Amino acid sequence: MAENNLDQQMETKIEEQKQNQDNKKTKYNKKFKKNKQEQEQKQNQSEHQGGEQEDNSKGLKIYPHIVDQKFINLIDFDQLDKLFNSEIEKDQQEAVIYLKAFIKEQKPTLINLFDIFDHYFNKEENKGLLEKTVLRMFKILKCLSTLQANSIIYKSYFCLIQQNSVKIPEENQQFMTEISQAWKYVHTDSLNTFLTIFDIASQIKKEDVSDEIKDLIVLQKYSEAVKIISVFSNFTSELAPLLINSLTTNKDASKAADLIKQFKLNPNQFPEVEIRLKKMSLRYNLRTYSWEFVAELFREQKDILGYAVEDLLFNKQYNEAYSVLKSDDQIIKYVHKKESLQALNDPSIKFKVLPNRLYTKDYFSPQSENIGQEPEGTHLNLSKDFGITRDKVFFINDVKSKDFEFAKKELESAKQIGLDGEFRPAVTKLDNNSQSLALLQLATQNYCFLFDPMALKNEKEYEILQQNIFQNPNILKIGHTISGDISMVASQLNGQLNFKCSLDLAKLHKSKNPEQKQSSLSFIAKFQLGKGLCKGEQTSNWSQRPLREAQIHYGALDAYISIALYNKYIQLYGEKDLSQFFERI
Structure with missing residues (x-):
């Protein structure tokens, strides 16, 4: 239990760090924009009064200036x-x-x-x-x-x-x-x-450049090699693999992946890099989360779970390793280490299948409370705190269903809608399926609707519903750092979206509480409502179907919390005061 509490604390800390990074990035972007404007003004002045400028596109140029x-x-x-x-x-x-x-x-x-x-x-x-x-x-x-x-x-x-x-x-x-x-x-x-x-x-000659790249690799001057490859871009497809293959180690696999993306190469050409990245991802998750979480997160990745079994056996976590192995009959095919196979056949080791609490204790409530990681009532609960019981949450994957028609009626007539999204888990940097939307959550004052974008993709009725909601200036869309949500929705519609009327809870919180350094959604909820959000499902496997009940609760609450906070702010400041924070377009 202590280890699980530590995992939860680490997750909260990671979220807070991510929020701090977002805040710093926003400040940096503002500062960068200001500096850029000042530089443009100075440049215009220098061209008339004497100044300097550096142009790297076609060489360096010095404009008239005062000599020091x-x-x-x-x-x-x-x-x-x-x-x-x-x-x-x-x-x-x-x-x-x-x-x-x-x-x-x-x-x-x-x-x-x-x-x-x-x-x-x-x-x-x-x-x-x-x-x-x-x-x-x-x-x-x-x-x-x-x-x-x-x-x-x-x-x-x-x-x-x-x-x-x-x-x-x-x-x-x-x-x-x-x-x-x-x-x-x-x-x-x-x-x-x-x-x-x-x-x-x-x-x-390409051969001369290739020899230079090889020399730099021997000297481990990787950044210089990258610059040379970038200069001789017509040789990239031949030269970049030299550097990338040299970085295929546990230490440098992440750098290799960055270069594959930077030079827009086919990841399938570098299977060894992908293997290294998968092992790194697995070991990070094994250190950070429980074996149960790992078994679910990678359940479509049998090869990764094979590595998990090997690592758990090496660390003498025999029951955990055996439980992962028995979660799918295909995993044994990916267990290759001689020592692991010997351990699995060792009669002196008494293996036992442990229950995966994510499934055996799966209820429509916060995950950490379900599995006994934290006391009941630690976090906000949709049913107990807001009266949104399970029958008021709808999972929708068919435009011809009654649930879709009901959702359409409720959403198009709503005055406010809470908005959030969940993404497919990123297994590695080279995972082409990562960061695609796996769940779109919309909440009204009385209901929550969880749409399955993977099943509804290219359904015209679904696209029209989104346009009717998000382009309607009479429906207030509420979210936390909502610009990201707007981009998320627009990406589903191939950018064809004129988003209108929104409220960003992060900006509102910062304006009303300038002394507060934190502005994560969970922090705002705890600050205003007394309890925060359980983040146990934040990085869970959102591409799996069916979703677990705890996932459904998490997804629905992430959208409904925007409605709950909006109602709280109305009580505190009044609707007229809040209207100044509406972004109409």
Whole structure:
């Protein structure tokens, strides 16, 4: 029981952390939007009054600006002579070391360093030297790379070349071959600029890029490899698998999955990554939840449950392992470890099938209370606290049923509707079925309706009902962080939805209680109604059919709580005051 209580506390903590992250994301988006507007204003001013701008799409560009003479006066130009004019490698290396130290100490901007280089190459004694450095670029770039020079040195140098429109003279075209080999010495942040300035991307061979990726993999410089693959996008399908396959370990499988998604590759090409991710997902859930929860969550994933049996046996949780195994006759096919098979056939181990409490103690009430994890009355209960008994909750998967007709009548005539949705569980990052809507919950003052989107998909009557409800400005739709719910509903209708008249409980709570740091739905419910929501079913298997009674209670309550809170706010502030929080469109 103590372990179960800990699981519940962890779940609540996870929810609160997620809410805090959502709050931070909202603040960040507002700040980002403000900063973007300020930057646009400064950019407009700089184009008229003198300013600066960086454009990475086709190289770097420096616009008219006020030169900071302070930084120019700080530089030792003898060191630049060594970098750009000396034939002695030791001198060049000394110059790079000096520049790195200068950048670390003085922290010049790209513009500062550009001005320093520009001043150097425009000195009377250095006229024409810039063109010569371009012809010596291979040697210079190799030195910069060997000593791991700061990316700002590359950027400012290339910027100067670009601004001066320096080209390789026709009589020196033999140097182009050398320059086309110099790309591997260019800092990855400046590689695209380098290729653009000299227009040599088409000259780079896939084999050379592949060799560079392999070298970076050996050195475990994965982020640099990703940048190079992104630059040479025409080679992505051949190069990305090199990197992804190298990351197929328990430690890096998540990174590999991110790259598969980033480069839009077919996950089926990387079965080993998927296997690793499944094992990671399983072990996380075994650490976080009970074996009963795991058995249900992955009940369609027999291979994952095979791993579960192996892990539970390894941890000497024999009865739990045996109970998972006996939940489906197909699971034994996926138990492969020799030690696990030996344990299952060990006569000294007395295996016992444990009852899965999610099914043996499944009632229309909070899950944690059903299974004895918490005392009865700990959380809000639809029947006891709001009078919404089981017969007032309808699960609808057929548009031709009487329940659908009743729901249509009640919802289209309602003045307020509570809104929420549940999603298919995400087994791994590469699960294409994850995060698709598995249940749409709508509540009125007296009833709750749970629609099955998987069964009702493409049913015209269902689509029309949603449009009649969500596009009706006379029906107030209430939810928590309702913008997500609006997107959820719109996705069902392929974006064809003009959502009208809504109330966001999170925004309302923050406005009325600015001193409160938390604003999760469960917190708001406890703050206003005295008890919170049981979150035991939050990440349960919502794609299974039939749903358990505790799931039905959870889903219905998640929608009805919006109605209950709205009624509470009416008592506290009055309908006129609340109307200012309605979002009409």
